[in-house]
Amino acid sequence: MLGRMGEKYDPFKVLISTILSARAKDEVTEILAEKLFEKYDTAEKLARAKQKDVIPIIKKIGFYNAKSKNIIETAKILVEKYGGRVPDTLEQLTELPGVGRKVANCVLVYAYKKDAIPVDIHVHRISNRLGWVKTKTPEETEKTLEKILPKKHWQAINDALVTHGKTICAPVSPWCSKCPIAKHCKRTGVVRSR
Structure with a gap:
């Protein structure tokens, strides 16, 4: 948006x-x-x-x-x-x-184009699913991502993961068969995929 x-x-x-x-x-x-x-x-x-x-x-x-x-x-x-x-x-x-x-x-x-990581439900879910973080809350996800992601990627990560979450990495039954990063994904919490 x-x-x-x-x-x-x-x-x-x-x-x-x-x-x-x-x-x-x-x-x-x-x-x-x-x-x-x-x-x-x-x-x-x-x-x-x-x-x-x-x-x-x-x-x-x-x-x-x-x-x-x-x-x-x-x-x-x-x-x-x-x-x-x-x-x-x-x-x-x-x-x-x-x-x-x-x-x-x-x-x-x-x-303001400042370095920060907005964590919504998509960023939280996908970061956990990929195995980047093991967190329970968006704030924990934000803090952990700040530690592991280079600052130069902070501003872009929200757009990238929100788009990915809306188009491919759905909450239930994600499109793993279409996912361009599937080979890097731990599929944490994925019970069924397409």
């Missing part, structure tokens, strides 16, 4: 889109984020928004009540604490409502 955004390096749009993207399809998030930004394209505008006006725009996304509240509150904090700018540190970003490590790392990578 982030690689397809029209203004993919706008920190505000990356932040808000990524908050909205949790447990949502990229295609839906992209369409609804663009509609949201037609009306609220700055932190200042979104900070003044009423939740009842934001909900109809993002209602097709799951958890729209919580997400609408979080993005408005985040915008208010951006205006009050950062002069409308999106912070560029993990610590500051994770203080914002609706922003965990994955969202913060996405902002760092896609908006």
